[in-house]
Structure formats: C-alpha cells, structure tokens
Amino acid sequence: MSLNLLKKSDYPIIGYDVFKEKRSIFKVNGGISPDHADEIYQTCDIIFLCLPSNDLVKSSIHEVIEKGKKGTIIVDLSSTSPTLIREMYEKARQAGISLLDSPVSGGEPGAIAGTLVMMCGGDKGVFDEVNPLLHYMGSSVTYMGTSGCGSVAKLANNMIAGCYLGAMSEGLAFAVKAGLDPEKLFYAIKDGYAGSPIFEVKTPKIISRNFEASARIAVHQKDLKNAIKLAEELDIEIPMSKMVLDYMNEMEDLGMVNEDQCAIVKIYEKNMGVEIKRQEFKVLNTQDKIEI
Structure with a gap:
C-alpha cells in the first residue's frame, strides 16, 4: 500500500x-x-x-x-x-x-x-x-x-470470508474422504456457484500444501473475536462465525496461528482423517507412469 x-x-x-x-x-x-x-x-x-x-x-x-x-x-x-x-x-x-x-x-x-x-x-x-x-x-x-461503520463493514466481510473458508475446507475434506482427486474437483467446480476469488486463490495453496501466510489466521481470528464481541453488545447470535472462530482458536492451540488463513483446513482434515493434496505419480516400471 x-x-x-x-x-x-x-x-x-x-x-x-x-x-x-x-x-x-x-x-x-x-x-x-x-x-x-x-x-x-x-x-x-x-x-x-x-x-x-x-x-x-x-x-x-x-x-x-x-x-x-x-x-x-x-x-x-x-x-x-x-x-x-x-x-x-x-x-x-x-x-x-x-x-x-x-x-x-x-x-x-x-x-x-x-x-x-x-x-x-x-x-x-x-x-x-x-x-x-x-x-x-x-x-x-x-x-x-x-465513525465505526467502516469497521463494521469489515467485520461483516470477514465473517462471510471466514464462513466461506470453513465451508470450502469442509467440502474439500469431504470429497477427498469420499475418494475424489481434489485438483480435479477444483477445476470441475471453480467456475460454478461454489467458486469465488477465495476458492481460486486458497484451494491451490491447500492442494500444494503451501500455508505460507498472505493473510494470517491470527489476524482473521482477531476480526472474528471483534465480531463476537459486537454481537454480544447487540444481543444477537452469530453461530457460524463462532464455529469458525473455535477452529481458529484450535489452530492457535496447535501453534499454527501464523499460517495462512486457509490452514484452517487442517482441523477439518484432522477430524475426517484425510489430507487434501496433489496426487503423486506412482512408478509401475521404468517405462510406465500413471496418475493416481
């Protein structure tokens, strides 16, 4: 900037x-x-x-x-x-x-x-x-x-983004658990209603296991904490954002809070017993390779 x-x-x-x-x-x-x-x-x-x-x-x-x-x-x-x-x-x-x-x-x-x-x-x-x-x-x-209206707009933005990251992580982990190739799934659905700028940027990072932060979980976590606090002042519930915040808090407990925000996927992977990653080549013989 x-x-x-x-x-x-x-x-x-x-x-x-x-x-x-x-x-x-x-x-x-x-x-x-x-x-x-x-x-x-x-x-x-x-x-x-x-x-x-x-x-x-x-x-x-x-x-x-x-x-x-x-x-x-x-x-x-x-x-x-x-x-x-x-x-x-x-x-x-x-x-x-x-x-x-x-x-x-x-x-x-x-x-x-x-x-x-x-x-x-x-x-x-x-x-x-x-x-x-x-x-x-x-x-x-x-x-x-x-004063404060810009900050409220940002909280709403990050509530939506956080819930999207959670839903994206859940869907990807679910698909891999069911036997799909996550890279093929990415290309299959990225231009449909499930696609978004977040999906296009973050899914390849997940698949390549690149969690170097362009936006840290710690910062997104702070925003969701701010949202929870404001929701309490307004006497309302924001359960989806609270669930995502709970997962981010779990990432903090695991010492991963400075990884990219898409690293929240690791909680979904842990819960489902999968890893969302690019599938490797398996050598059958010296002449032959296939993708698995």
Missing part, C-alpha cells in the same frame, strides 16, 4: 515499519523512512495506520494525539474493533484531530496491485479530502457512514 502511494501520488511519503528490511524497501523505492514513528506523528498531515492488533491501533492513535498537530487526519486501515474506533474517534476529535476507519479487503495480491476494497467510516468531509489517496491503494472505496 505504501509503495502504491509512493508511485502514484505527488506527495512526499514518510513510512515506518518495525522491520528494518521493510524500511529499506521503502527507501529504495523513493520513500523517507525514519528510525522511529515519532517523526511521522510530529510532521505528517495525513497518517495512515495498518496494524495487526487493537492494542497497537489504540496506542498509536494516542501517540498521534499526544505528539501530532491539530488538523492532522488519521486513517486507520487496520481491522479494528468498531467500539475502540468510536472511542478513539471521540478522543481524537477533542484534540482537534480527525480519525477515519478505513479497513481493507483483497489480501496481499490486492495490496500489491492497488486493487483493494476499502470501507470507510467517519466524517464525510474528511473522507472526501483523503478519498483520492485511498484510490491510489484501492480500486473500490466506499463511504459507509459515521
């Missing part, structure tokens, strides 16, 4: 990451990267945050409030609790600072291509001011309403 801002905007962009190698990449591409985020808090007019936890978002917004200038705009691109965002929106407003919640969807491919879907909440005038910058990172940018 930061590289797309660098390439497409005319603004000087200052970026900070806790990992030095990320800062080096940013610098090589023409960005300015200090050794501490304070320089960003103190000098930038618009500050984008993209952080993995509610606590980090809260502490970073507090830092901007304490060290930043009046009139600064904070845009939180993280998947943050709507309750927390609304709390911090009010604290920022009292300090003369604006806060937008603008979580994103589209994963690593969308971030690289600049085709993210962005859902925004906060003051409409502030949204209009930063909208052109958001379009450098996303192909779809929608104003959802007042």
Whole structure:
C-alpha cells in the first residue's frame, strides 16, 4: 500500500515499519523512512495506520494525539474493533484531530496491485479530502457512514470470508474422504456457484500444501473475536462465525496461528482423517507412469 502511494501520488511519503528490511524497501523505492514513528506523528498531515492488533491501533492513535498537530487526519486501515474506533474517534476529535476507519479487503495480491476494497467510516468531509489517496491503494472505496461503520463493514466481510473458508475446507475434506482427486474437483467446480476469488486463490495453496501466510489466521481470528464481541453488545447470535472462530482458536492451540488463513483446513482434515493434496505419480516400471 505504501509503495502504491509512493508511485502514484505527488506527495512526499514518510513510512515506518518495525522491520528494518521493510524500511529499506521503502527507501529504495523513493520513500523517507525514519528510525522511529515519532517523526511521522510530529510532521505528517495525513497518517495512515495498518496494524495487526487493537492494542497497537489504540496506542498509536494516542501517540498521534499526544505528539501530532491539530488538523492532522488519521486513517486507520487496520481491522479494528468498531467500539475502540468510536472511542478513539471521540478522543481524537477533542484534540482537534480527525480519525477515519478505513479497513481493507483483497489480501496481499490486492495490496500489491492497488486493487483493494476499502470501507470507510467517519466524517464525510474528511473522507472526501483523503478519498483520492485511498484510490491510489484501492480500486473500490466506499463511504459507509459515521465513525465505526467502516469497521463494521469489515467485520461483516470477514465473517462471510471466514464462513466461506470453513465451508470450502469442509467440502474439500469431504470429497477427498469420499475418494475424489481434489485438483480435479477444483477445476470441475471453480467456475460454478461454489467458486469465488477465495476458492481460486486458497484451494491451490491447500492442494500444494503451501500455508505460507498472505493473510494470517491470527489476524482473521482477531476480526472474528471483534465480531463476537459486537454481537454480544447487540444481543444477537452469530453461530457460524463462532464455529469458525473455535477452529481458529484450535489452530492457535496447535501453534499454527501464523499460517495462512486457509490452514484452517487442517482441523477439518484432522477430524475426517484425510489430507487434501496433489496426487503423486506412482512408478509401475521404468517405462510406465500413471496418475493416481
């Protein structure tokens, strides 16, 4: 996202990451990267945050409030609790600072291509001011309403995505248990009603046993926890999302929470006694090979 801002905007962009190698990449591409985020808090007019936890978002917004200038705009691109965002929106407003919640969807491919879907909440005038910058990172940018509405939209997005991942994993494990080749099944159904961008991206990762994270279970788990908390505040039940969260919690217990979100399939595999993988060649003799 930061590289797309660098390439497409005319603004000087200052970026900070806790990992030095990320800062080096940013610098090589023409960005300015200090050794501490304070320089960003103190000098930038618009500050984008993209952080993995509610606590980090809260502490970073507090830092901007304490060290930043009046009139600064904070845009939180993280998947943050709507309750927390609304709390911090009010604290920022009292300090003369604006806060937008603008979580994103589209994963690593969308971030690289600049085709993210962005859902925004906060003051409409502030949204209009930063909208052109958001379009450098996303192909779809929608104003959802007042503070927290973008975060609620993101929770709904990830509830649907999480339940889809669960249903996809269950269907694949079921098919393999019944004797089907998962790769043939993938090609057979990917263009039907069961197909989706998630199916097209994640199923090949599962079949090739590649669980390197482009979107970690830990982050999706956090979003579903936020959804459960908001559901409790609304006095409603979201049983499908709760079941998927239970499986993600089980992945945490197994030490796999930093794998890709599609690794949740391992719980379904364990429960059904199967492994969804590309089928190998079996050598019958030196001249003959067949697929099994």
